[in-house]
Amino acid sequence: MNLLAEAWAWLTDPASWTDGGIPERIAQHLAVTFVVVVIAAVIALPAGIAVGHRRRGGGWVVATSGAARAIPTLGVLTLFALWLGIGLVAPVLALVLLAIPPLIAGAYAGVAAIDHSIPEAARAIGMSEAQIVGRVEVPLAARTIVGGLRSATLQVIATATLAAYISDTGLGRYIIGGLKSRDYAEMIGGSVLVVALALILDAAFALALRLRIFRTTTSARHHERTAL
């Protein structure tokens, strides 16, 4: 328990928060997470939505993303580091690769779950395929897609912590650096910071989802009233 007290002391010590300290590490961690999720989303979401829209190849998507869960993050990070050296490119590349499967799976699941009569009806009234995807399927699948983004973000925060093993990035440095010199205060303090970051972002997503529900519920109710 004394260790927790030491960690608290490290966290509350103003010296830890000065230039180059905790705020910079948090910013680094957030920046890496953001960049990785955005790049992965740009690649994965259109791909997943397309597969869901065409309703072909879905089995492959599910199978590959299931298998991808088996890939050990540390292994991929190490391989990229041996190939690309120190610096940011190796971890970002590795993390993007690891974030793609769950994002594709989420996007696919969201779109594929839509009852096929809905896009059929949209086709019947003359909407183009692009319009169906953009105006019908994506909004309906939005909750699931955002859910996929949420779990992908959490995964990236966690794996970005590991990236500190191969490069000087993010809050993971407190854990790995502290591990090497057995500075428990730093290790536990760093761990607490990562956990807090993860929980805050998760809560933010939860809030965003709740606000969305709010809107769809209202519009659903609105439709009910007009339908009658």
Added chain:
Amino acid sequence: MTHLRFAISASAIGALTLALGGCATSESLEGNSSSSETIVVGSQDYYSNEIVAEIYAQALETAGYEVERDFRIGQREVYVPDIESGAVDVFPEYSGPLLQFWDETTTATFEDEVYAALVDAAPEGVRILDQSAATDQDSYVVTKALADEYGLVTIADLAKVDEPLTLGGNSEGEDRPNGPKGLKAAYGIEVDFTPIEDGGGPLTVKALKDNQVQLAIIYTANPAIADPELVQLEDPKGLFLASHVVPVVSDKLDARAIEIINTISAALTAEGLVALNTQSIEDEAPASTVAAAWLAEHDVS
């Protein structure tokens, strides 16, 4: 009743698995408190150190001792408490850095005075055995290109470099006396620090050659130091203490075990250590094979 049978057999399998899993975990947990006759050999989280430890372990086993291996414990800050508490009985160490760990203010730099000071500084219950001729020294390395550009021969020459310098090495180097702090204190040179966690391995060399760091800590027993593109800087002020391989043992060892280990130390040379490391890195052989091969050539019984 197929469902009941299913439930019972599932629970039985589960209980068996738990027992097996439990065996794996509790045994490893209490590993250190097994039979008092067992000698626990430890090693650093450094492949070269693991090879030496494996040599000790295999030699002791051949002599009839029961040996338990606790390798890759971590760096000095992690395992020295284990040595001091007697949880580990035999550990291959390096004289200079270990002395600095126990006595930061030491002024000893050459091999014999370092050894004498080490024996003095060792705490109760810890014995320092004979040191070996084999050395594995920390050293500062720059690329040949940089050395040629500024005429760098010694560490002091780094003052001639007018670009900002970054030092790359294991993260524990940041706070150790032979890291940036020592560099400033002994030579008055300021450097930035980038942690690279591979112990002066391939990533460090790559970073050096890519000019992501200009200075790196690479150990002298590392085969990479022979690379013609790298230059090892001389250390006239003795920032790096003499670093000979020296076994650290607990009181548990009897005279015969001590004799065996001392024989190993006598037989291990500096070139021999580099050869062991080369086998590990270039032939990609595991520590057990490398150690066995060395013991086959050197009779230590």
Added chain:
Amino acid sequence: MNWLQQNIALVAELTVIHLAITIAAVFLSLLLAVPIGRLAYRWKWVGGPTVAVLAVLYAVPSLPLLIIVPAVTGTPLRSPLNLVMVLTIYGVAVLVRSVVDGFVAVPVSPRTAATAVGYSGWARFWVVELPLAAPIIIAGLRVVLVSTISLVTIGSIIGIRSLGTFFTDGFQRGIVAEVATGVVVTVTLALLLDQLCAVAARRALPWTVPTERRRRSVPQ
């Protein structure tokens, strides 16, 4: 592969250790998740907060948790028990969700029929509800199995031996074959165990196999 040829014994040894840690953690997760899930399902006022807490736990990144758990419980940092505990936490977080979903999916009629025939609550749970909830629970179990096998490797950063040791050692010595072998063996192990689980599930729960397939395999 030069490295592989020389280190086959080590690969085998670490695979066994890796499996032991995985099976211990997954079994513990199942053992804990079924009663917790059952309670969460029976009493919604327990269920709601429980699922919420578990969702939060699942969001916690693994390496920090590996540091925090020993700090709180006092287990040694480098002990496999530490890793098993952390993996169990994640396993329970995922499985409880599956257990609850599983019980929710059990239709009302078998339950009421069982009561009508005279089964007590306890017997009804074991003979009727659990087998019917099993397919969904096992689906969750497979997810936990696969992700646990992958997560075990993280222990190598703090010195817990497993297939992950190939990553840290290969990193130090720059041996790509070593790291690649670690990745391949881990993934293969995961897929193998996943398939084993699927086959075992089909055996234990024959009614879940689609009828045509069953007719073909079972001689009438």
